[in-house]
Each structure stands twice: as C-alpha cells, then as structure tokens.
Amino acid sequence: MASSSLLCFGLCLLVLFNACFAQIEQVTDITREGKQQRQRQQRFQTQCNIQNLNALEPRQKVESEAGVTEFWDQNNEQLQCANVAVFRQRIQQRGLLVPAYTNTPEIFYVVQVVFPGCAETFQDSQQQQSFQGSKSQDQHQKVRQLREGDVIALPAGAAHWIYNNGRDQLVLVALVDVGNSQNQLDQYFRKFYLGGNPQPQLQGFSQSQGGRSQGSQGSDDGRGGNLFRGFDERLLAEAFNVNPDLIRRLQRPQIQRGIIIRVEEELRVLSPQRDREQEQEECEETPSYERDNGFEETICTMKLRHNIDKPSHADVYNPRAGRVTTVNRFNLPILRDLQLSAEKGNLYPNALLAPQWNLNAHSIVYVTRGNGRMQIVAENGENVFDGQIREGQLIVVPQGFAVVKRAGNRGLEWISFKTNDVAMTSQLAGRASVLRGLPLDVIQNSFQVSRDEAQRLKYNRQELTVFTPGPRSQWGLTVA
Amino acid sequence: MASSSLLCFGLCLLVLFNACFAQIEQVTDITREGKQQRQRQQRFQTQCNIQNLNALEPRQKVESEAGVTEFWDQNNEQLQCANVAVFRQRIQQRGLLVPAYTNTPEIFYVVQVVFPGCAETFQDSQQQQSFQGSKSQDQHQKVRQLREGDVIALPAGAAHWIYNNGRDQLVLVALVDVGNSQNQLDQYFRKFYLGGNPQPQLQGFSQSQGGRSQGSQGSDDGRGGNLFRGFDERLLAEAFNVNPDLIRRLQRPQIQRGIIIRVEEELRVLSPQRDREQEQEECEETPSYERDNGFEETICTMKLRHNIDKPSHADVYNPRAGRVTTVNRFNLPILRDLQLSAEKGNLYPNALLAPQWNLNAHSIVYVTRGNGRMQIVAENGENVFDGQIREGQLIVVPQGFAVVKRAGNRGLEWISFKTNDVAMTSQLAGRASVLRGLPLDVIQNSFQVSRDEAQRLKYNRQELTVFTPGPRSQWGLTVA
C-alpha cells in the first residue's frame, strides 16, 4: 500500500457552495479576512467522567447498493466527552455517494484507494460563468481529485458528493464534529441528503443520551428519504420550472435504497486530462492562498484537501523510528473556520511516540495500519487505558490526559483528528519535553532524586518526538 | 406605506456607552481591530427536537402608559431551539421608552412609523467634551434618528432609550439573542431598567424550561422596579452628590406604571436641523468605518443602524418578482461583535423565493406585510411546516432545514433575523443552486433520470433567488 505515493487516484469529490454566484463579493471578503485572524471555538458542554477508555470498533452497519456505511457508537462515553461522531464509508468501484450536507463540520481521511487512475476533472471558472448557450456542454463546479492519505475538510452545510472512479474499494474515515461552534442545532448529528433514497438511520443519530430515537428499526416504512420529498411537488415544479412528474422522481428515485449508488457506465465529468508530472506539481505547490493577496479567492476555489502521507511534509522525521505529520490551519487554512486539525503518525516496528498531553484539544485516534500499545493517564495519575490497539480501531485521548504509544512488530500508523485548529502537545520526555525545560534543582526537589539522576532524566533521551526502541525495548514485546 | 422612503422619520434612539469618556483609548483599539477580524460564536446548547413548526403570534401583552409590549412565548420549542426571545414594542405618539439595558445583544427592526417628521438630533462630540459652564445648555450623547426599515443593533449591556417623535404609533420587532456569546449569564433574559417603574414581567423571562418563575402574576405588589431601587438612598445620594429626597424619587418615580411614558410636551433634545438632502446623503454614505483608518472611531460614534428597505441596497432584485436585501457585518460592522445579521424580503404577488437552506445560522422570520405560504423540511425529508403565514406572525427556520416561500395575492414582506454575522444560504433551484453545480451524470444517477431530464432540472430556472410565478403558478392559489 503505497501510502505516500504521489499519484493521484481515482476518486472525485465535489463541494457545492451557493456562494459562488450570488454572494461572491462577501465571500472574497471572508477569505481575505480569514487570512488575518484566529478564531475561537467554544465546544458544547459534555460530561467527561472518564474512568476507562476502550479501543472501539464500529457498531452499526448500513448497506447501500454500492457500499457500506459503518458508525461508531454515539453513546460511548469517550465519544460523548469529545462530542464527535465517527463513521467509515466503504465505496465500491463506480460507487457514487449521493450529494448531502450536515449541520456540523466534517473532516475525513482517505484510508485506502487500491488501484490507481488519474483524472483531474473540472471546468474552468471562466467558462463556468459564461452562459450555457448549448446545453450539450455540461457545466459544473470544480471537481477535486482525491488520493490515499488526503485529509478533506468540509464546513457545516456544504453539500458534497463522492465518486469512486478507481478499480477497487475506497475507504474513508470521517469525523463529524457535533460539538463544533458551527453547529447551532443540538447534539443530534443530521445528514441532509439531496439525492438517493437514504435509510432513516443514515440521516442522523443522537449524540446526547436523550433526544430523538435513532430510527434504526427499519428503512422500508417510508420514513427517511431525500430532502426534496418534504416539499409539495407542484411548488417544486414551479421553482424548477419543470413538470411535476419529474419532481416526483426527484423526490422518490426508483433506485435501490441507500446512499451509495452504482453508476452503470463510468461517470462523465468534464475533465481536462493532465499528465502525471503536472498532477504531481499541482499536488506539491503551495496553496494559491499564500501567494495571492486574497481578493481573487473565493470559497469555491478554497483549498479543502491536504495530503498528510507524504514523507516530505513530515513535521518530525526520525529515520530510525518514523515520522509525524500534521495538517492544521497553517497548511490548510479552512481549518481555521472549522476549528479542527489532524495528525498522521507512522511508527516503525517497536518505535515509541514520546509520552505527551494535548494542551487545547481532544485527540480522536484511528489506527490506519499495524498495531501497537497505548497507555493513557488521567489527572489523578490513574491509568484509564493500557492495551493493544490495531488497524480499524478508534480511541479518544481527552484534553490534558497523558498518552504514550508504542508500535508493535509490524509498525503502527494512525490518523488523529483534533478538536482545535492549532492543537498543541507538550511532551514528558525527549529533547522538547517539559523536563528539559526544568532547572535541575526543580527536578531534584520535585522527585527527590540526586543531581546526577536529574541530569539523566533530563538529557538521556535526545530525540524529538519519535523515539527509536532502545536496548530496554523489550517492554512492548514481552508485555503486549 | 412608503417602506422604502428615504425620509428620516420621527423617532429618536440613544445608545449610551460609558466607554466614551474613560475608556476611549481602549475603544479605538477595539474598533480598529474589529476591522481586521472575524469572530466566532458558540451558541448555548439547546434542544432542537423539532417535529412541527408553527406560525406564532405574541402570547403576553404588557401595557404601559404610552404603549404596549408584546412577548412571544419563550417556552415554544422553536424559539428554544434558536435560543432567542422576541418581543414587539408599540410606542404611541410622544411615548418615551425609558433607558434600559439587557444581558444579551438585541437587534430590532422598525416596522412602522406612520407620519413623517424629520429632525436629526445630536450634540457634536467636541462640544460634548467641553465643560458645561452654563448648565442651561444640555449636553448629551449623539441621538440617532430612526426610519421605517431601519435595523438597529445593540451590544449586551448597552443602555438605550427610544422616543417616538412622530405623529402616530411606532412599531418595533426586537430579537433578544439569549444564546449569544455576549451573554455570560444563564438563558434567562434580563432587562435592567434605569428609569420608570417597570412591571416585573418586563424585567426578564425564562428561556429554559426550569429556572425562575416568570413573575407575571402581578405588578402592584412592589416587586419589580428600576435599578436604582436596590441601592441604599444615602449611598446613592452621596454618589450623586444630591439630596436623599431626590434619590427616593429616582428610585420610585411617581408616575403611572410601565416603561413607556407619555411626554407631556414634545421631548427637547439638542438638534441641529438638517434639510432633507443632507439627511439623504447621510443615509447613503458608506460608513466612515470603511474610509478611515479606524483610529478616530469610537464605539460612541459606531454605526448601529442600517436601512434595509431601500431598493438600492438590494442584494438580489428581479423586476418581475421582488428583491432580497441583507444587513450583515459587511455593511453594519457592529454585527461582527453581535454575531447577528438580518434579511429583508419583498416578494411580489405569487412570486417565489428559491427553496434553500441556512448553512450556518437559524433564521427567525417575522412577516411585516402581506401573506404567503411556507414549507419547511427536516433532515429526514419530513415536512415540519406547510401553511400560511401572515403579517405579524413569526416562524423559526432552524439551521440546515430547507425552506421555500411563496407570496400570496397581495405579496409578502418579511424580516429574518439570523444567528450569524455572515449567514449563508444554499439554494436548491435557480442559477446559483447546488443542482447547477452538479455534473449532469451525478444528477442522472442520484435521481435515476435521463440526461435530458437532468438538463431540465439543472437549467430550466434561470433566475437567481427571487422567481417569477410561472405558467404552473396555480399551486399557491389553489392549495392555499
């Protein structure tokens, strides 16, 4: 699995903003200002009475024609503490995830795209604004090409669709930030589908204890449906200026149920072909964001994607132990608005990630490959998690809690979603650790150790964040 | 009713800030910085278990000497979801709404000012700072002139009074944003009156279920009263350096109860007369905000008012169907701090507003004139409102919910208060719609329609937001 490949793979994503036409003036203003500010999010209040954390697997599975949606349990106390919902989409070849939007920001990671294929598909914005004289030429917004290792950020209310134009399954892990300030509704995650014939349990689920029923009892009773279903067909017919018969088919498509639809022939979208070199350059270039003065930018051309798997993007790289890469508001500016960021970790076999804590964020860790051991410690020094975690599992590290990771024999890779656009961590050991910042006398007195011992605690580990397994590295192997 | 008249009508508003004197340095800084940033609000958490929405009329009525205050029911679930309180003030001729402040931001719309009159009334700030040698010349802060169609924004804690110097009733609709980040108290709306003899039920009401009693049982039991009443009279006498007898009258004015007091003679405020042309220019000019470097600006001279009824201000105008005008932080910068905005809609008879959803705000819709039909749809495709709405009624469109409006035979006008300083909408039909942004193949597959049908759905409605009634426009007439 070439997780750091520079190839652009077969998957299309479209984010739809109405802002492109009517509100273009305002939007450029937003973008311009967005560059100058830092925003602050207050998350919805939750209970974090954490006695025990667990490595979690998805609990509910909803099958569509050309794919599967798997949800983690929303009533789990660690997801409630972080106030997020997590789900995984498995989209088969030629599967189309129908257009939809949510009441919260969403961030997702492209876990797997097996067979490559490369087609950047979009229509130039100049063309887009010209009037469509001949309807034979389809006109639509920019379609973005995704690759394995991409992190995609979506604002609340932004409609989007995904099509798998690769040759095998596409897997996405998505975090829905229910506690985000962009969500003004309650803690019930709601998905508004613009197409397809969605089952009720795909349209929302309760994050809080009480609230609505989860609607999981059945999908054939006529409940559920896309957004058009709730309008009067004659009113829609007038709004669209089409025949009411066509509206009825819009409201209740005669297709197999579900939200992931198999496209019979390959999906055609306008797509200027680019060769691989161009693609690669485009992937490497700095966002136009940082070069331009911001006035030309609109939310429609805003960067929503960042590849977090490229070794050249690593923030910390230890050739003998692995690397850590982050995406936050500095390299993906839309995260400023979404108050989210992400970290990708790659640990070589038996390597360690420095024990550390999150100063200002929760961290929702999903293991993308391999396995390892994690320990998590609460404020009273109690261990709230000590165990193995492996590919496909999820665990929450709450704000302030200290955590250490150690890769197993086959290495450990994970994606951590963080509930802050500039999530900061502080380390307990290593060259950038708090102990390194303490005077020796403070270490001596705080722990009643000798000056020599204090020096060893402070200076014996010279590496930065990713530690090579030492001669004492039997720990992980014998215990795990 | 010349709702788009450029005349300045007879009504005075004063916003009092202590900041003008002592904290002037800080305030200029705030203003300057205010230009460069975007803030983010997290609203208080609420329940939005919306099964049904209703067109609401005010539920409680409190009479004062020279006017009436009408409250919408705070326990209504749709107002609780949006976490706002709404009331309407009807101020008779020569009625003075006594000075007061609240613990939340407030935004209000001047619905009606029947007979014109025009006097801009203020004292120049240079004069203001000179010492009052002769007390015969009254000195006070700038008094702002209001007109029909004005939207006024007030920060939390800002004291203000309103005087109707017109010849007939003045009607205001006010939204109190209990869920706003400027409110650090609980969800109980509190009004602190500096004068008059207010009834208890005017001083606050519970937004949340539990909490305090509403105090509506009576106003004669001595409970209630203005803010001075709670202080020791001797202490106030010392603070004001006046006789305690005068303080007693400050605390319990011997006037008819209520908060709207009839002024016997016309209220005199220093008022340099301006002719109508000047007035008009002043109304048209861009806020000095955008021209100056911000250092000269203080919160005292900050723009708090924007007229939303002028056709020249329309964001979208369709000569055959109507117009939509918005006020947000771009044309009224104080809204940046208040995290609020507003939209005025004017639909001609039988015209439609494009079906749409709010990406990042709730919309609290008050019908100012005419009537029409609205439909609102939840995330599961369920219709939560389908009915008539007419002048004087209120309805909440929660974030994400899709809505369509259609004017009745006499047209439809509304003011929508929105809980975001840059509320964004996305449309389902029309030239700026999400369907226009979708490739034809995505439409074909999402709805199982032919390519020709997909083209009709995408291109048949060319208008932007305000749609002319088509040949199929019998819908509203026959069904409604």
Added chain:
Amino acid sequence: MASSSLLCFGLCLLVLFNACFAQIEQVTDITREGKQQRQRQQRFQTQCNIQNLNALEPRQKVESEAGVTEFWDQNNEQLQCANVAVFRQRIQQRGLLVPAYTNTPEIFYVVQVVFPGCAETFQDSQQQQSFQGSKSQDQHQKVRQLREGDVIALPAGAAHWIYNNGRDQLVLVALVDVGNSQNQLDQYFRKFYLGGNPQPQLQGFSQSQGGRSQGSQGSDDGRGGNLFRGFDERLLAEAFNVNPDLIRRLQRPQIQRGIIIRVEEELRVLSPQRDREQEQEECEETPSYERDNGFEETICTMKLRHNIDKPSHADVYNPRAGRVTTVNRFNLPILRDLQLSAEKGNLYPNALLAPQWNLNAHSIVYVTRGNGRMQIVAENGENVFDGQIREGQLIVVPQGFAVVKRAGNRGLEWISFKTNDVAMTSQLAGRASVLRGLPLDVIQNSFQVSRDEAQRLKYNRQELTVFTPGPRSQWGLTVA
C-alpha cells in the same frame, strides 16, 4: 506593605511550553496573528438563579510540607454562576510548588511577598538551543521573577512551577476559569501534577452539581499521585532511556506528601544578576510585542505577567479618593487568548467607587486589604447583597448586575478577575455615567423630576470613577 513597590521580589515562576522546540514555526505565526485579532469566547452555560450573594471565605484547606492550599466552595451558587474556581496558595520560604498544568486557563495575583530579594533568573534562548556539551551547565527555559502586585496569566495545559525565594510567606490568589473556551472537558477542574506526591483533593473538584466525588476523604490510600504514576515503569524507562528504578522514584517520590516541597538548600537556577535600575526599566518598558513585527516572538518569550499595583499604571486616579488599574489584552496580550482580565482598586478611607455594571463580564472580587461596604442589585431592582466585605473575602458580581463599593475607615483594596479580555463597565453616576449621556428631558420624564433636579442628577458629581467622600459621607460610617 508596600503594595506599589517597584522592587522585584523573591519568587520564581517558570512556564513550560513544548512549543519552543518542535513547533517554533507555528508559534511565531500564532503570535503574529494574535496581534491582529480579537477572539470571542462562549462560556459554558450555567445557572445564575441568584437571590442572594455572600462574602465568602475559603472552605477547604490542604496542607503541604511547605505551604497551604485553600479552596473556595465550588458548589456555591455565585461561583457556579460565574463558572470559575478560586484558590489561595500560601507558600513558605524555600517552598517549591511542583510543576503542574490544568485543563483551563488560570490567572493569579501575587497578594503578598513580605521580604524583598531580587534575582532575575533565566538562560538566554541562544544558549538554550546550543547542544549541551557539558552537562554541568544546566539549561532550561526562562524563569520569570515575580513581585507583589503581579498578575500572571497561564493558558490551558501550560505546565508551571513556583518557588518562593523570599524570606517569608508568599500568598497567591488564583482563578481557574472552568467556563473558558480553552477548556474542552467538562466543568470539573483538573490539575495534572508532574511532580510531588499530591493528595487527591488537589487534583480536581467538581464545578457542577453532579459529576465526580471530590475525593477529599483521604490522601493516604494510595489514590492520587503525579502523572507519571499511571504509566508502566518499563515503558517510561525506555522513553527516558533510564533505569526503571529511577522511574519508580519519579512515580512515587519518597517525600512528605503534598505539592509544596521545602527545598533544603536555596534553589539554584541560572540567573544573570541585574541591578535594580535595570529591573525597574524592564518592568516599565512596553512589551516587545508592540514594537516588533511579531516574527521573532514565540510563546516562550511571551509576556505572561503585568504589575497592576504601580500608581503610574493607573487608569483612573483621584488624588483625594484612590485609583483603579486594569490589565487586559491591551497591556497583556496573552489575555486575548485567555479571555480574561483583571482590575485592581485602591480606595482611600470612606471613598466610593461609582455605582456601575459590567456590560460583558462577570467580576470576581477578592479583597486584598482593608474593608468596606458593597451593594449589589439585580435586574428587578432587588438588592442581592448589602454588607461588609473585608481582607481575604471573595464575592461575585454577575454580568449586568449593578454594584457600588465604599471603603471603610482604613481604606479598601481589591483585585477583580473578569471573564472577558476587554471587560467593560458602565457607570450610573459621575462624569462618564449614563445619566450624563441622557438629555435632560429624558431624565425629567423617566423619573418625573423637575428640570433643575434633572440637572443636579446629571452634573452634581464631577469625578470620573473614584469619588471623594462628600459632606454626606456619614452613610458608610453610621450604617456599617
């Protein structure tokens, strides 16, 4: 007690940020942007059903070897309304408060440092980044020198330690802002100790009614402990590259219990000596923040301290009545991120502070010296507090509530922590008051007084905020 002395006293504070090494690029960006923006905090929602306020003394006391920690009652309704926790540290001579961090921002005031001593202690950052060739030279982060009257601001998650290198007791009053947007956990205040052997009741307490038990039953049962205790010793041994035996001592130091440890010999930290003039200059200078372009600044060199007791810093000074000094985001920029500010008041005997209200903040008042009388009034004109308040007592003035203070015979000094980085007040009497901003006719009509009386109410008190006791000043003496 020379509370306004310019001497630098004997106390060291170190704030540890991991950001200094690994994330230095990001941090400079943060700092740079920090200069241009204003952030907005939404506080966690609370109940503020205030019928009665009280002057509070600490309720729980936890003794450490070299000091005492005293907590105010977290279940008190006024502290719950403000959503803060308050505690007082008394650190004896040579007492070391062990390194720790919390899940919330913290702001504290240095109440008392009895015997002076002056040593600025730090290592230059250039030196710090050089590799430690000889371990005999200790290298650590900047150590900041504290003085009486200093206000210190700490972000959530920032580890810090305090050492009293003076000759007598050091007293700190600290506010822990549980409702702050930087706290993403619940309303349970948690303290994570990196050293020492803390008792459970020092590690957190519930701010909300339910939640966790307070763990105050005992400290010898093995519960409680520093953060290292929760990790596997072999894993830590590997992370630190030291012997597991040393880790065991890190986890359970063989020292007297508690968080304030007596240092046997004087604590040695690298400390370039400065003479007093330099010290004084350093105290006076504008923060480099405002001079530089921000690129050189890092959070490690960020200003965290501001002395609020210097008469030259006073915002309002009345030579016959006293002074008021504020620290907010304009003179201590980190407060922008923390959404907090503070006010120091010094009233001469029998002087008054103008009756006023907080527009946008709660005010948590701690009396540092003397005594006086306070009155607090709610929105309905009800008096919710009328009584004496004296040194060592605490009271909350909720947002919007009106308050007046009057010093007793020996004067009154207080520190008010405010839950907004630019807390604004509006005054009822005096030169900057709302009454001064009202036209005489509005005063006449609102209170039914004559024009002459209105003029007296408006103009009789010429002072700004701090009022001299007048001939009518018997009030405080006779009643109190």
